[in-house]
Amino acid sequence: MDVKGGPSGAQGRRATLREVAAELGVSPATVSNAYNRPDQLSAGLRERVFEAAERLGYAGPDPLARGLRRRRAGAIGVLYEDRLSHAFADPAEVLFLRGFSVATEEAGLGLLLLSGAPGAERDPEMIRGAVVDGFVVYSMAEDDPLVGAALGRRVPAVTVDQPEIEGLPFVGIDDRSAAREAAEHLVGLGHRRFGVVSFALAPDVRSGLADRSRQGAATYGVTSSRLRGYAEALAEGGISWDDVPVYECPMSLPEVGEDATEALLAREPRPTAILALSDQLAFGVVEAAEGMGLSVPGDLSVVGFDDVPEAARATPPLTTVRQPHEEKGLRAGRALVARLREEEVSSPSLLPTRLVVRGSTAAPRSRA
Amino acid sequence: MDVKGGPSGAQGRRATLREVAAELGVSPATVSNAYNRPDQLSAGLRERVFEAAERLGYAGPDPLARGLRRRRAGAIGVLYEDRLSHAFADPAEVLFLRGFSVATEEAGLGLLLLSGAPGAERDPEMIRGAVVDGFVVYSMAEDDPLVGAALGRRVPAVTVDQPEIEGLPFVGIDDRSAAREAAEHLVGLGHRRFGVVSFALAPDVRSGLADRSRQGAATYGVTSSRLRGYAEALAEGGISWDDVPVYECPMSLPEVGEDATEALLAREPRPTAILALSDQLAFGVVEAAEGMGLSVPGDLSVVGFDDVPEAARATPPLTTVRQPHEEKGLRAGRALVARLREEEVSSPSLLPTRLVVRGSTAAPRSRA
DNA sequence: CTGAAAGCGCTTACAG
DNA sequence: CTGAAAGCGCTTACAG
Known part of the structure; x- marks a missing residue:
């Protein structure tokens, strides 16, 4: 069986807020308020707005339009040196992401993974076009053009496990x-x-x-x-x-x-x-x-x-x-969220390390 | 040391395309063309546009505005049942994401991880507000309201490892x-x-x-x-x-x-x-x-x-x-990218499984 | 409690 | 090769 979208399929044209307003004979502002500021209209009218929306197949304010208006994307980007598949192959990086995801969830933000290498080539366009409110710059080379592209966006950023960048919070180890x-x-x-x-x-x-x-x-x-x-x-x-x-x-x-x-x-x-x-x-x-x-x-x-x-x-x-990989991710995430809120962040945030001696080391055989 | 953004910091007000145009005495369309359609203006003018942009601290078209205008977000969302930290804790899911990331990179799209449980509660708002062009619905319950929220967005979607949904491609195993x-x-x-x-x-x-x-x-x-x-x-x-x-x-x-x-x-x-x-x-x-x-x-x-x-x-x-977890992710990603391009996708896509007998099973001790 | 107006920053036919 | 105009879909003071 082949699946494709027809005119009546799940990809049919979406209704707009304006259409919902017209359907009800109210202004767009009122429909917007129904979603964003419930205290600005009566409960009854709000209900009617949702009913009309349901009927017309309106799923709520378009995220892109809302984001443009409000000037925020609702997501944080993780800028990763290499192909993402390598990030997922390394348990240390997965632990980092795990901790990081806790911070993004706390803040109600999405976690956008951005690789430096789409289509096999490093492409700053990906960074310039990423719909994010901030970046964590993870283990990049100091002269990497992708870092420049991210900084050029002039959104908050945090550096992790890489050379410090003036003015940006840093999280890492010694x-x-x-x-x-x-x-x-x-x-x-x-x-x-x-x-x-x-x-x-x-x-x-x-x-x-x-x-x-x-x-x-x-x-x-x-x-x-x-x-x-x-x-x-x-x-x-x-x-x-x-x-x-x-x-x-x-x-x-x-x-x-x-x-x-x-x-x-x-x-x-x-x-x-x-x-x-x-x-x-x-x-x-x-x-x-x-x-x-x-x-x-x-x-x-x-x-x-x-x-x-x-x-x-x-x-x-x-x-x-x-x-502590996971803790590193958590701290980096929270630091970035704090910067998004224009709070101060103390930096650098240096995490403890410890040598764990196990069975792979011993004195050399004497054979002089 | 505390880090905060000052007026001259990395978060200073960003310049707009319009300002770059004004600086150069050209129309906004020309600046836009410099970024999007190089063939629409002379190489020299294009250079001057980039120089002016550099001077003004303009990092290129705002992703949100461009996305609104072009009607695309440049990212795919992965809708995950649980807290993301659990996804990262399970090697099978990490392998899935690994394969999936290969597909998003091929397509030059970002990979947005969306958890069903931000702030400890399941929140459809996260789904309604996600800036994505499509969803992969991964291992959710068939009556989960988050699935309804995702389908309500009327963007292409693919289901994986969960009950099939009419009209959506499915990837999984028997x-x-x-x-x-x-x-x-x-x-x-x-x-x-x-x-x-x-x-x-x-x-x-x-x-x-x-x-x-x-x-x-x-x-x-x-x-x-x-x-x-x-x-x-x-x-x-x-x-x-x-x-x-x-x-x-x-x-x-x-x-x-x-x-x-x-x-x-x-x-x-x-x-x-x-x-x-x-x-x-x-x-x-x-x-x-x-x-x-x-x-x-x-x-x-x-x-x-x-x-x-x-x-x-x-x-x-x-x-x-x-x-084959990784292959599953790759197929799901490619199927979604195909739907984004309005190509047909054959479904269901059933992957092979195989019992691997190792040392944890044996005949029971006879002790009747 | 509701609406008219302005505008977020950009892109796209289209006309010149 | 360049520009004027319309509009993507929404939110936000503000006036009533």
């Missing part, structure tokens, strides 16, 4: 010290040979080893802060950052972490410990190591980042940095 | 026969005493055993179809459905499945097999059984539904019904 703690743990266990499985450093995505200059030019704030944190801890342990290979991954997915790990473990001397910028990548690290016949943590220690629920259930359970 | 297959598997293994851990039967959420009449009055299509499928398989095995306790859960979460299971396993004779309507619930079933000192599948066989990624990794790996 990525640098959280990363430092992760690396200190491995140094404390006695590791001397490291590898890093990193997120992208900049939007011109590359896959492979990132040299010092590329690291220095990183525009993703989270990535560069974490690398700096790792470097600091290793330096304190007397390990030169120049000797630490950093493999840049285009996406935070286990499969990608596997490829990175294979490259890292093929090097001489072979690393005894790998720092991954996310649990998703770390799962791939473990996978790859085992595929190469290495045991974790016997032959290789692995530390992730995020503490997604799967981390504790993994085999071995993953040592990782816990951060 | 829940009844999929459930039948799950139950047949247990009957085939020799089980005779069953329990069912079910979703809610109707929106007036109850927690506890659902008698026959409540089952008969179920308004959630998926729930009632699956129960019917189970009943059919058991009947063929000579087991009376009246002897099978059906525990109704308000939400599809492991914790809730635990409570249900404790109630079910306290009954005499104790069930040797439990059918759960989702993997999330099934995880709770296993948890509860183990908490009571029972082994799975030694003392209790458990079958889930969905085959979320966690099912294969669970201990023991979960026997369950696989359904």
Whole structure:
């Protein structure tokens, strides 16, 4: 059976407020009041308005027209770096959205997901045309043109997990010290040979080893802060950052972490410990190591980042940095709602992190 | 530091198209054309328009005004039964959204998430006021007023995993026969005493055993179809459905499945097999059984539904019904986009399911 | 308690 | 290649 809309179908022409008014012989203002200000007309007349609306198939004021008049859209946009399908693939981001959705529901606002990559290309038109009252700018590169497009809209915005932007509230964690703690743990266990499985450093995505200059030019704030944190801890342990290979991954997915790990473990001397910028990548690290016949943590220690629920259930359970993703979403959402109401927001809002030591890390085998 | 918007802040008054036109001494139509129909003016003039816009802080045509004029919102709404935070908590729904997002991106549309429960109460106003060009109605009860509100909008809509609605494309699975297959598997293994851990039967959420009449009055299509499928398989095995306790859960979460299971396993004779309507619930079933000192599948066989990624990794790996969640989202999204374009859509679109037998089911211990 | 009027910011035939 | 005019569907002071 084929479904199409006929003239009498669900898509038949909609009635307008004006028509309802005409039907009743009252003014449009009265019909509008029936919906928006019940105290402005008698209960009886209001009832008759709704009856006429029902009869004519009028579903209430057109959202677009009402929005134009009132100057608000009734929704908040989440500006996401990548294709949305990647957001849904990462448990950490889903948790963020989960917390965020609590805030939008509290405020009675819709949650509009906006990807930077419709039709396979990044398109600022999507941002310029989004019917929203504000944006949360989530983990974008600081020079991303989509961020510029969002700011150009001159609506309230909040930044999350990315470089701070003057005048905008920020919600996130102290990525640098959280990363430092992760690396200190491995140094404390006695590791001397490291590898890093990193997120992208900049939007011109590359896959492979990132040299010092590329690291220095990183525009993703989270990535560069974490690398700096790792470097600091290793330096304190007397390990030169120049000797630490950093493999840049285009996406935070286990499969990608596997490829990175294979490259890292093929090097001489072979690393005894790998720092991954996310649990998703770390799962791939473990996978790859085992595929190469290495045991974790016997032959290789692995530390992730995020503490997604799967981390504790993994085999071995993953040592990782816990951060409160859901709380982050909730705070970002509430901060944005507050800005919409022209309330002040204290910023930055820094959430606590904590190293969770589990079974994927151990002292290196002594084999000097 | 506190952040607030000042007159010169990012929220300063926005310029309008008319002002840009005045600045340049051209008509508003020309400025509009610069953005919408580049072929309608010279490249040089177009450049000057953009320069003036930049200077005045004009970010392009206001989405609300443009939307009103063009009669389209540029977004698709997903109407979700419950609080959005529950959608994000269920891997099956996240996979659905993931597939759906691919379709909205293809079409260059935003994805607006609409919960039925803003501010803790179900509110049709949210639906009436949503700035969208169409809805996907996902797993709602057939008599839900929010569905009525969405249909009242007279925009294209698609139904998914719920009772079909005349004139609307439907995407889903054959829940009844999929459930039948799950139950047949247990009957085939020799089980005779069953329990069912079910979703809610109707929106007036109850927690506890659902008698026959409540089952008969179920308004959630998926729930009632699956129960019917189970009943059919058991009947063929000579087991009376009246002897099978059906525990109704308000939400599809492991914790809730635990409570249900404790109630079910306290009954005499104790069930040797439990059918759960989702993997999330099934995880709770296993948890509860183990908490009571029972082994799975030694003392209790458990079958889930969905085959979320966690099912294969669970201990023991979960026997369950696989359904293609992501594909379902993709198809629903594409069907809606097609309706938006007034193309025909073949309906119903039924996706394949398959019983995946893993380690959570076995023959009952003989202890007659 | 009700209505006439203005206008939210834009786009689209159409005429020149 | 450019502009004048009409209008998308509604809401909001304001006057009565």
